[in-house]
Amino acid sequence: MEALKGNEVSFGLLFDTISHAVWVYDADTLNFLLVNNAAVRHYGYNCDEFLSLKISDIHVPNQIEEKRALLEALDPDNPSTGTWQHRTKDGRILEVEGTAHAFEFQGRLAVLEVSQDVTERKRLETELAQAQKLESVGQLAAGIAHEINTPIQYVGDNLRFLQEGYEAGSRALECYAELLRAAETGSITPELLSQVRQTLDECEVDYFGAELPKAVQQSLDGIDRVATIVRAMKEFAHPGYKKKVGADLNKAIANALIVSRNEIKYVADVETDLGELPLVMCHIGDLNQVFLNLLINSADAIREVLKDSDTKGLIRVSTRHIGNQVVISISDSGCGIPEGIRDRVFDPFFTTKPVGRGSGQGLAIARTAVVDKHGGSLRFERNEPQGTTFIISLPIEPAASPTLEKEEDEVIAGARI
Numbered sequence: 154m155e156a157l158k159g160n161e162v163s164f165g166l167l168f169d170t171i172s173h174a175v176w177v178y179d180a181d182t183l184n185f186l187l188v189n190n191a192a193v194r195h196y197g198y199n200c201d202e203f204l205s206l207k208i209s210d211i212h213v214p215n216q217i218e219e220k221r222a223l224l225e226a227l228d229p230d231n232p233s234t235g236t237w238q239h240r241t242k243d244g245r246i247l248e249v250e251g252t253a254h255a256f257e258f259q260g261r262l263a264v265l266e267v268s269q270d271v272t273e274r275k276r277l278e279t280e281l282a283q284a285q286k287l288e289s290v291g292q293l294a295a296g297i298a299h300e301i302n303t304p305i306q307y308v309g310d311n312l313r314f315l316q317e318g319y320e321a322g323s324r325a326l327e328c329y330a331e332l333l334r335a336a337e338t339g340s341i342t343p344e345l346l347s348q349v350r351q352t353l354d355e356c357e358v359d360y361f362g363a364e365l366p367k368a369v370q371q372s373l374d375g376i377d378r379v380a381t382i383v384r385a386m387k388e389f390a391h392p393g394y395k396k397k398v399g400a401d402l403n404k405a406i407a408n409a410l411i412v413s414r415n416e417i418k419y420v421a422d423v424e425t426d427l428g429e430l431p432l433v434m435c436h437i438g439d440l441n442q443v444f445l446n447l448l449i450n451s452a453d454a455i456r457e458v459l460k461d462s463d464t465k466g467l468i469r470v471s472t473r474h475i476g477n478q479v480v481i482s483i484s485d486s487g488c489g490i491p492e493g494i495r496d497r498v499f500d501p502f503f504t505t506k507p508v509g510r511g512s513g514q515g516l517a518i519a520r521t522a523v524v525d526k527h528g529g530s531l532r533f534e535r536n537e538p539q540g541t542t543f544i545i546s547l548p549i550e551p552a553a554s555p556t557l558e559k560e561e562d563e564v565i566a567g568a569r570i
């Protein structure tokens with residue numbers, strides 16, 4: 154009996170020193186039966202208040218049904234885990250990861266649940282993902298500036314040419330006006346005619362007449378190009394929405410190709426074969442990052458085989474709609490992935506590139522985005538005679554999972570370009 158009391162004391166001590174909220178509630182009525190100190194601290198209800206509540210009272214309303222379903226299916230031998238949103242007494246929303254065990258407590262079926270507050274971790278993860286994305290835009294910034302500078306330069310040249318053309322045109326018009334005045338007063342002289350002829354020759358009217366429209370067209374094309382690059386960057390760097398939204402992945406790939414053009418164009422030609430795709434429910438910001446990481450890896454791998462030769466390699470990007478999946482492949486004629494490192498390329502910080510060039514994060518980030526966040530797959534194959542193909546498969550509709558997406562349409566806080 155004494156020993157049992159000792160056990161109870163140790164259990165109580167353990168229960169109350171655990172830093173996560175722990176509670177026991179009735180599996181049928183969902184009434185709280187026991188809560189620990191951490192629950193009181195994190196949720197703001199005192200012990201008595203807690204004991205007058207049900208577990209469903211602290212869940213956000215749109216998750217209660219799912220929670221009930223999960224509890225009904227709870228198997229005593231198999232604890233169930235889920236990510237939930239809880240509401241504290243003062244209305245704050247906590248993101249929690251909960252593990253629920255069914256067991257017998259004081260003669261009835263009850264649930265022991267441990268809830269870990271992961272609000273801060275989730276916020277940091279979101280910030281980190283956004284920071285990584287902006288970092289890659291930052292790394293590409295010099296190339297993008299160059300891409301923008303080229304059209305800006307010829308738009309500038311063309312505007313100067315237009316100015317010259319306008320001045321020549323004005324001079325020619327003045328000349329004609331003088332000729333008209335002379336014609337009206339009947340005072341055209343051979344000297345005047347030859348002077349007009351000479352001025353018109355100097356003004357190169359025919360030349361400007363033929364070239365100016367081309368310069369205007371080229372300038373408009375240049376401005377379109379700049380607008381396309383800026384739009385691609387903006388879409389690329391957009392922090393994204395908390396919930397998945399339907400996105401056009403062909404457009405995302407086109408954007409990634411624009412943003413990385415300066416990294417690729419000196420080492421490889423790009424062939425795209427983009428099939429018709431349905432909108433894919435996804436976090437497009439994460440997938441933008443995946444496409445970019447794979448394209449940059451392909452360019453790096455090709456640069457590795459080209460060394461100083463002045464030929465170019467090839468990057469092929471294709472997209473297909475197959476069943477309820479979208480399959481994207483990015484293939485290169487690069488150095489390939491040696492047998493010995495095939496198992497390690499997805500490891501965080503694994504890189505074969507020199508310091509400053511590779512961070513070893515690209516494929517790790519890509520795998521988290523594709524596999525963990527979208528329930529897709531990411532794998533690679535060897536190309537014959539050389540090179541690598543990375544293949545991404547993504548479900549068009551996300552599979553139902555206990556990890557609920559948030560309903561609000563709110564944009565995750567973060568920098569915007």
Ligand SMILES: Nc1ncnc2c1ncn2[C@@H]1O[C@H](COP(=O)(O)OP(=O)(O)O)[C@@H](O)[C@H]1O
Pocket residue numbers: 446450451454485487488489490498499503504505506510511512513514515516517541
């Ligand atoms: N397309 C590719 N061709 C050859 N090797 C690749 C390719 N993609 C990735 N790798 C290999 O995988 C490693 C890890 O890639 P990644 O995670 O993107 O990091 P990083 O590019 O910074 O090295 C690379 O260093 C490289 O050895």
Ligand SMILES: [Mg+2]
Pocket residue numbers: 446449450511513514515516
């Ligand atoms: Mg990389």
